[in-house]
Amino acid sequence: MSTSHPLAETHSASGITAASQVFNALKQDLIRGRFTAGEKLAISALKSRYQVGLSPLREALNRLAAYGLLEQLNQRGFRVPTLDASELADIAHLRTQLECMALVQAFQAGDAEWESQLLAAQHRLRRADQTPGEIERWEQAHQHFHRTLLAPSGSPWLLRFIEQLHDQFDRYRRLAPSDPATRELLDQHHAELVTLALARHAGEARELLELHIHLSHQIAKGACPSEA
Amino acid sequence: MSTSHPLAETHSASGITAASQVFNALKQDLIRGRFTAGEKLAISALKSRYQVGLSPLREALNRLAAYGLLEQLNQRGFRVPTLDASELADIAHLRTQLECMALVQAFQAGDAEWESQLLAAQHRLRRADQTPGEIERWEQAHQHFHRTLLAPSGSPWLLRFIEQLHDQFDRYRRLAPSDPATRELLDQHHAELVTLALARHAGEARELLELHIHLSHQIAKGACPSEA
DNA sequence: TCATTCCAGAAAATCGATTTTTGCAAAAAA
DNA sequence: TTTTTTGCAAAAATCGATTTTCTGGAATGA
Structure with missing residues (x-):
């Protein structure tokens, strides 16, 4: 984890779904290495970090897992893949x-x-x-x-x-x-x-x-x- | 669309998340061609078809969209990709x-x-x-x-x-x-x-x-x- | 001592309800 | 007639609360 990160100044950029916004923001943060490799993501922390509710956040996490930038553990949430x-x-x-x-x-x-x-x-x-x-x-x-x-x-x-x-x-x-x-x-x-x-x-x-x-x-x- | 499709007889196979189950079931149905190519999926219909709530269903849809078996329209839900x-x-x-x-x-x-x-x-x-x-x-x-x-x-x-x-x-x-x-x-x-x-x-x-x-x-x- | 069971507290997953957006049709204006 | 505007139902997206599952430590028994 790292510094705070407001998702958007102007509340909700027009016409774009909140889930997509979190998806993009999280994706960038993952690629930029703002999370530690191997780290388990605390969903409630992400919630406040990106200023969104659970639903759009979880949708973004699922998309990122399907994309390969996150790993989804069975009933234990999401984790950042390790570097190997x-x-x-x-x-x-x-x-x-x-x-x-x-x-x-x-x-x-x-x-x-x-x-x-x-x-x-x-x-x-x-x-x-x-x-x-x-x-x-x-x-x-x-x-x-x-x-x-x-x-x-x-x-x-x-x-x-x-x-x-x-x-x-x-x-x-x-x-x-x-x-x-x-x-x-x-x-x-x-x-x-x-x-x-x-x-x-x-x-x-x-x-x-x-x-x-x-x-x-x-x-x-x-x-x-x-x-x- | 096609016939009805109960997700599971025995309610909730142990230890597997509902979202994953819908994901797999939907994935299979998409590959099997149980939906018409180009069709727009009615979420509420899927809800009753697979017998799950909105949240796990939407998570599955998001994963499938990231995988390429669905297209996600901006604020207009999900559609089955056309055949080309x-x-x-x-x-x-x-x-x-x-x-x-x-x-x-x-x-x-x-x-x-x-x-x-x-x-x-x-x-x-x-x-x-x-x-x-x-x-x-x-x-x-x-x-x-x-x-x-x-x-x-x-x-x-x-x-x-x-x-x-x-x-x-x-x-x-x-x-x-x-x-x-x-x-x-x-x-x-x-x-x-x-x-x-x-x-x-x-x-x-x-x-x-x-x-x-x-x-x-x-x-x-x-x-x-x-x-x- | 070591292994097992039990029990909160924490975290994830899910649900039902609410809010927002869209699509369409009817009404109004040109 | 054609175009634009308005209003309303339908659908999607989101939220807050509830339910389920996991985790680690304390208590229990071998």
Whole structure:
């Protein structure tokens, strides 16, 4: 657990269900690592933290459990999944496989509109700082970049799974320390990916994406409980 | 919608949460096609159909929406997803990719225990009839066979996605008509897959699995709304 | 001493009622 | 006629209270 967290200043953003709001807020907090891995969530605490009633809260918890960001114990509530090096390896490996598939498809289907959106996304990512105060903006730009890169892939289910794995992966990555030099290197990958995308060099892009995920994996490992 | 459906004779099977029970029952009914594709679910009707209160019912609906067996409209409840030929193609294609990946891994990791379980699963599948009265038993044996085939793959997330796609695929397959000759052919595949698995002929098995899914896809197409 | 049973207190799950939102139809205005 | 507004029933979403289940420690018995 961590600091307090008001859900919304302006009471109830119009037309959006309370359950969805808690879902999104909780999802973000889980990915950001605001809860301790393995922690059992006290429902009444969440209730006051997010300022909602039991029903929408429980609906959000159920959705998150189905999504894989929470574990549901039989009659003992919900718990934050633990971090585990072998699971991270599984996630990283699958990400590589699935994202490479989507990348090749995107290269075939991507049109001029996609190219401009990709350039725009990369530009926004470049401009965002990874400084503590701006980290959320950067994270959003980063996610948007990777999403844009693969978007033209005509496979909704593939993109869905990739998104899910990305969220899982980020649980680790955002908790792990990283040095500026490595961050710089990763950011360089983004730029090179754009270049390769515009030129439709699928093979090279594929290799670079593999490398990109592999390096991210190395960093993310830092979040795993130390080995005995 | 269809016929009535009592959830449980013996009120509340011990230790299992009501929400989970509705979840499972609803999930099965959705996969079996007991609801019309595109239908909007009347919550109060489900309430009496499954004999539960609102809270556990809504929790189940939320979980199913996160799983992809329901769509959640903004403030207008839940609807059964429509059947669409292009989505089916996406599902079938992805199944091929993912299951082939898992198959190769399973062939490497599978041990003697796996081999016997696989033989057992295939035997049970052979003995089960696809007659109307026995169809549920066959479906269960069929699912168990495919699950066993890929089980040794060391990738929990891959298996999770495969399971999810399988459920999606079955929504189509179970609605589509099939002739006995084709069914016989598919069942032959199962037997051959076992043979190839025992011999660890990954390449041939891979091709056969591709063919198997492709043929299933052809059948499942029959469930899609007719083209204009 | 160790294992088992029993008993609050706490937490989760569920229910019934209330509040909010939607959908539709009838009335009013253009 | 066509479009917009208004009002009301139906449905969804949410709340507060109740019921059920779990947990850990004290009491009991071996």
